[in-house]
Amino acid sequence: MTRIGFLGLGHMGMPMAVNLMKAGHDVRGFDLVPAAIEAALAAGIPIAESAADAAAGVDVVITMFPAGKHVIEAYQGGLLAAARPDTLFIESSTIAVEEAQTAHALAVAAGHRNIDAPVSGGVVGAENGTLAFMVGGSEEDFATALPLLEAMGKRIVHCGGPGLGQAAKVCNNMILAVSQIAVAEAFVLGERLGLEHQALFDVVSQASGQCWSITTNCPVPGPVPTSPANRDYQPGFAGALMAKDLGLALQAIEGTGTDARMGMLAQQIYATFAAGDGAGRDFSGIITDIRDTSSADL
Numbered sequence: 001m002t003r004i005g006f007l008g009l010g011h012m013g014m015p016m017a018v019n020l021m022k023a024g025h026d027v028r029g030f031d032l033v034p035a036a037i038e039a040a041l042a043a044g045i046p047i048a049e050s051a052a053d054a055a056a057g058v059d060v061v062i063t064m065f066p067a068g069k070h071v072i073e074a075y076q077g078g079l080l081a082a083a084r085p086d087t088l089f090i091e092s093s094t095i096a097v098e099e100a101q102t103a104h105a106l107a108v109a110a111g112h113r114n115i116d117a118p119v120s121g122g123v124v125g126a127e128n129g130t131l132a133f134m135v136g137g138s139e140e141d142f143a144t145a146l147p148l149l150e151a152m153g154k155r156i157v158h159c160g161g162p163g164l165g166q167a168a169k170v171c172n173n174m175i176l177a178v179s180q181i182a183v184a185e186a187f188v189l190g191e192r193l194g195l196e197h198q199a200l201f202d203v204v205s206q207a208s209g210q211c212w213s214i215t216t217n218c219p220v221p222g223p224v225p226t227s228p229a230n231r232d233y234q235p236g237f238a239g240a241l242m243a244k245d246l247g248l249a250l251q252a253i254e255g256t257g258t259d260a261r262m263g264m265l266a267q268q269i270y271a272t273f274a275a276g277d278g279a280g281r282d283f284s285g286i287i288t289d290i291r292d293t294s295s296a297d298l
């Protein structure tokens with residue numbers, strides 16, 4: 001049994017904390033928002049009096065915050081100071097590679113251990129304990145964290161040193177964004193050429209254009225009954241989250257001088273999508289924007 005302070009009990013954090021408790025760990029949580037605390041109490045998670053209180057006297061502190069600035073502020077604002085020496089900090093929010101490396105350096109300078117362990121799999125994966133974890137940090141810290149990550153996830157990959165879990169996450173989501181746009185463009189092009197959705201699906205899903213964006217997240221209703229297109233693009237993975245992740249990808253592209261034109265274009269496309277009605281819709285809903293902005297005369 002590991003004593004765990006779990007900070008950030010939002011959409012992802014709360015079900016993750018519940019799965020740690022189900023695996024027999026001693027969890028106490030904290031969130032800044034009263035509604036999140038109430039929901040966590042209702043789910044049976046004991047709540048600490050403050051973030052510092054949740055971090056004091058535990059073996060492991062897990063953070064699941066909206067963005068990197070929250071992580072750095074919390075680390076510097078008393079979390080690291082409150083923890084016992086050599087506490088393992090598992091940082092699972094999706095943040096910039098540089099921010100993850102800063103968080104790592106702050107934790108180490110304060111006498112602690114730290115890994116970045118961002119996730120994919122969404123709220124459903126968090127509830128079902130089937131998240132994928134991409135981990136950056138030392139072999140030793142990865143080994144300590146592994147049983148806890150296994151209580152919350154199914155696929156856990158050690159990607160390398162500090163920050164490289166976030167690096168893997170940003171690369172994956174850049175591929176995902178570009179491929180989802182490509183699939184949506186192909187369906188709109190097919191429509192305009194007179195091709196049935198099902199026919200295009202039957203070809204592409206078994207051909208070299210095959211990818212998750214068509215076989216699981218097909219952007220038109222019909223061929224994949226569980227895809228968000230069949231429920232008016234209810235997420236799934238919301239446009240706002242994709243736009244956030246592509247902002248982190250852009251930061252990484254610019255920071256490394258990478259010639260990633262498709263990734264940069266995808267960032268612009270999803271920033272526009274999320275600034276309109278796409279923020280709360282599944283990111284495969286980009287197909288409706290592509291239809292709307294395609295030329296009116298055929």
Ligand code: NAD
Pocket residue numbers: 007008009010011012013030031032033036051064065066067070074092093094095119120121122123237241244
């Ligand atoms: P959320 O906004 O629902 O939850 C974040 C919680 O952190 C909030 O309840 C907020 O009050 C709390 N918080 C912020 N600062 C805090 C502090 N100092 N102390 C205690 N609590 C604090 O967000 P979410 O959807 O749960 O996502 C969390 C992270 O996981 C994000 O970085 C997101 O990008 C990433 N992520 C989300 C999904 C998804 O589908 N929702 C999928 C993969 C990754």
